[in-house]
Amino acid sequence: MPNFLIERDRDRCIDCQVCVRQCANEVHKYDEEEGRVFSDEMECVGCHRCVVMCPTRALTIRRFPLDYRQNANWTPDYINAIYKQAETGGILLTGMGNDRPYPVYWDHMLINASQVTNPSIDPLREPMELKTFIGRKPERLKIENGKLAEKIPPQLELEVPVMFSAMSFGSISLNAIKSLARAAEQEGTFYNTGEGGLHKDLYRYGKNTIVQVASGRFGVHPDYLRAGAAIEIKIGQGAKPGIGGHLPGEKVGLQVSQTRMIPEGTDAISPAPHHDIYSIEDLRQLIYSLKEATNYEKPVFVKIAAVHNVAAIASGIARAGADAIVIDGYRGGTGAAPLRTRDNVGIPIEFALAAVDTRLRQEGIRNQVSLIIAGSIRNSADVVKAVALGADAVYIGTAALIALGCHVCQKCYTGKCNWGIATQDPKLVKRLNPEIGARRAANLLRAWKHEIKEMLGGMGINAIDSLRGNRLMLRGIGLTDRELKILGIKAAGE
Amino acid sequence: MNKKGEVFSGEDIIKSIALMHDRGNGLGGGFAAYGIYPELKDYYAFHLFYDDTKAREDTEHFLNRNFNVEIAEQIPTRKVPAIEKPPLVWRYFVKPKPEKILQSDVGANDFVVKCVMEINSSIRGAYVFSSGKNMGAFKGVGYPEDIGEFYRLEEYKGYIWMAHGRFPTNTPGWWGGAHPFTLLDWAVVHNGEISSYDANRRYLEMFGYECTLQTDTEVITYIFDFLLRKQGLPLDVAVTAVASPFWTQIDRLDPEKRELVKTIRCVYSSLLVNGPFSIIVGSSSGMMALNDRIKLRPLTAATKGDFLYVASEESAIREICPDPERVWSPKGGEPVIGWLETSEAKNAELENITFQMENRAFVF
Numbered sequence: 113m114p115n116f117l118i119e120r121d122r123d124r125c126i127d128c129q130v131c132v133r134q135c136a137n138e139v140h141k142y143d144e145e146e147g148r149v150f151s152d153e154m155e156c157v158g159c160h161r162c163v164v165m166c167p168t169r170a171l172t173i174r175r176f177p178l179d180y181r182q183n184a185n186w187t188p189d190y191i192n193a194i195y196k197q198a199e200t201g202g203i204l205l206t207g208m209g210n211d212r213p214y215p216v217y218w219d220h221m222l223i224n225a226s227q228v229t230n231p232s233i234d235p236l237r238e239p240m241e242l243k244t245f246i247g248r249k250p251e252r253l254k255i256e257n258g259k260l261a262e263k264i265p266p267q268l269e270l271e272v273p274v275m276f277s278a279m280s281f282g283s284i285s286l287n288a289i290k291s292l293a294r295a296a297e298q299e300g301t302f303y304n305t306g307e308g309g310l311h312k313d314l315y316r317y318g319k320n321t322i323v324q325v326a327s328g329r330f331g332v333h334p335d336y337l338r339a340g341a342a343i344e345i346k347i348g349q350g351a352k353p354g355i356g357g358h359l360p361g362e363k364v365g366l367q368v369s370q371t372r373m374i375p376e377g378t379d380a381i382s383p384a385p386h387h388d389i390y391s392i393e394d395l396r397q398l399i400y401s402l403k404e405a406t407n408y409e410k411p412v413f414v415k416i417a418a419v420h421n422v423a424a425i426a427s428g429i430a431r432a433g434a435d436a437i438v439i440d441g442y443r444g445g446t447g448a449a450p451l452r453t454r455d456n457v458g459i460p461i462e463f464a465l466a467a468v469d470t471r472l473r474q475e476g477i478r479n480q481v482s483l484i485i486a487g488s489i490r491n492s493a494d495v496v497k498a499v500a501l502g503a504d505a506v507y508i509g510t511a512a513l514i515a516l517g518c519h520v521c522q523k524c525y526t527g528k529c530n531w532g533i534a535t536q537d538p539k540l541v542k543r544l545n546p547e548i549g550a551r552r553a554a555n556l557l558r559a560w561k562h563e564i565k566e567m568l569g570g571m572g573i574n575a576i577d578s579l580r581g582n583r584l585m586l587r588g589i590g591l592t593d594r595e596l597k598i599l600g601i602k603a604a605g606e
Numbered sequence: 607m608n609k610k611g612e613v614f615s616g617e618d619i620i621k622s623i624a625l626m627h628d629r630g631n632g633l634g635g636g637f638a639a640y641g642i643y644p645e646l647k648d649y650y651a652f653h654l655f656y657d658d659t660k661a662r663e664d665t666e667h668f669l670n671r672n673f674n675v676e677i678a679e680q681i682p683t684r685k686v687p688a689i690e691k692p693p694l695v696w697r698y699f700v701k702p703k704p705e706k707i708l709q710s711d712v713g714a715n716d717f718v719v720k721c722v723m724e725i726n727s728s729i730r731g732a733y734v735f736s737s738g739k740n741m742g743a744f745k746g747v748g749y750p751e752d753i754g755e756f757y758r759l760e761e762y763k764g765y766i767w768m769a770h771g772r773f774p775t776n777t778p779g780w781w782g783g784a785h786p787f788t789l790l791d792w793a794v795v796h797n798g799e800i801s802s803y804d805a806n807r808r809y810l811e812m813f814g815y816e817c818t819l820q821t822d823t824e825v826i827t828y829i830f831d832f833l834l835r836k837q838g839l840p841l842d843v844a845v846t847a848v849a850s851p852f853w854t855q856i857d858r859l860d861p862e863k864r865e866l867v868k869t870i871r872c873v874y875s876s877l878l879v880n881g882p883f884s885i886i887v888g889s890s891s892g893m894m895a896l897n898d899r900i901k902l903r904p905l906t907a908a909t910k911g912d913f914l915y916v917a918s919e920e921s922a923i924r925e926i927c928p929d930p931e932r933v934w935s936p937k938g939g940e941p942v943i944g945w946l947e948t949s950e951a952k953n954a955e956l957e958n959i960t961f962q963m964e965n966r967a968f969v970f
Binding site: 226228229230231233238239241243245249250252253255258259260264267473476477478479571572573574575577578579580581582583584585 | 775776798799800801802803804805806808809811812813837838839840842843850852853854862865866869870871872873874875876878879880881882899900902
């Protein structure tokens, strides 16, 4: 049974074949004999490309109305999955983030605003500062004769506490990466190469680039490490904790192969673990190897997925010398992941963040290391809540792709992204103009900046520094005592 | 404050704060005075509130275990009709036991701080509201002029006097919640309400500070103790961290200063104090008054001869000094610093201050 129903308004359709040309899934076809366009909805993924591009608004796509007999337990998703696995005997793949209806804890937190005694601040009239530094901070500042006696470790300077998540060249198109790189440059923040290496066209964005070192070590060489402003060691990813990466050979064209330093057309398989990291001591060695290789001039991040014991793991990472810890929650997106892993492994980023921040403070080391979180940050209020819970900054992946035009059809793993984002097909890649993409991504950041400033002003705060870890600015709604305790916030009304 | 260190009675400060009666609502008033215990200046003067006798016994047991107690006595008070249900108010002149300092592996001041935190957080119904040497805080629930009368402040003589009348909004008006807030010889009075409280508090907790007094001002006291005493930073740096210049101002500094100020903001970003505040920070070396960086609360300063005055209202100064030589309102984030001429700290501090941002401080 198809997932979607395509309705073509015959009074409007002019059989111009735009939809035929736009659909990489070949849903729309042209019947030369009849001189008419028709649709075969079996392959429709609901990406809306045809709907948006249709010049006469002739197309409507809806969920397919003929569903299985109503059953709260055996939902169509589960039934269809069994049919598919019974046919193929394979792992079910999917793209983007977990779409299960688990609670979104951001939506169970409300932000404070001041009234009367502590006046709110109008960001249109008063300075409002979002500048954030990511990097290791010293225990104390050494000042002698009015001068800095010792330089502090390297820092990334962010004009807004939002960066673009790791998305590799391979999982997304070069034009998509260029869009994010330019937007990061314009707005004073950073994008992340993911494990795909750094394409030669992107070296010019080096000062806004975070280069990733993942288990496959694709594209990692001295120039790559030196090209970025920071280095991120990826241990885990929120969409697939405990799982390695897999870029199918079909996506490994000439440019991807050169950038990743692998033969064209071969599968790029990142192992689940780094084969030189089997303990925290090993991680420490890699952190310091990378620092040594880059003359201690670049902060080194370590990215992990949010899992049960995340607080203790983060403490180990901080003590292993990482300048920043990145935690990716279970709603984090991905180019491709086993469906069951994506939807069932890991924990919400809200809890992971609260637990890690609390633990690092209990151990007296929170001030030394920066904390970045990722995993479905959907809007500026999520950012504000994350910072109030204790994050220094957030990464956005899915939101950034949506800014570029993604319609969250969750088929990134097929490589047939009609929006030119999660694809390497040259025809599809061209659909995303990097200049327009950069403008849209930059607009998103700018819009969020305005909104964050408004919310800060409402709280009577004029620098984001004073929101970081300021949990009194949050109140829980519809949460159990236990959940409130883990989040470290009071209930609404308290 | 008298910069030559000459002492004078508490009558003037009561007169001055009484003029600002309407700024408070009778739910908190208090004073701090420096130089009041010259005969016992080598002893930490602990002022304590007790809810009941059991709290006193527990605390005295704790004090006897950790300190050599020279004097233990009730703080002299008089009955004032407006002051209702005062707690038991005691003071102790103490020195930490040398073996306890050795055991705790920290210096005497850190040991005292640790003990203050422990009493405030663990002994039910006991609150240390003053713990410095040759100084003391006197506070309670009531209008400040009544509190001054209650504590018989006209009988004390000090070289710095601070006063506060409270209009509590977010937290209850209780004896421990009145200003000033003190730790060792720091005393802070505050007009305002800080919105960075929890960010500041959670940062300081990592360094052993416990905020137990239900008022945001407490955290400001600990910030100054942390930056000035624990981190050993000059006053300029502490002021830059607490009420920092804006990034647009920092960008205009010369490169060396820019890097320094930027680094201070970067490293101590969690100690930026946000929201409206006018504060006066007292210490045995002098005093400092500071506004938040966008000046959301009033602050006026004046000088005459050896005296420096600061207050929320000019009228409070003119009430006791009708013809000051200079009167001005400092800009947001621009400290007014009064050093005692005799102070060793002043000399040490001035040697260390070379990055002072132009026109950013008045040093008396």
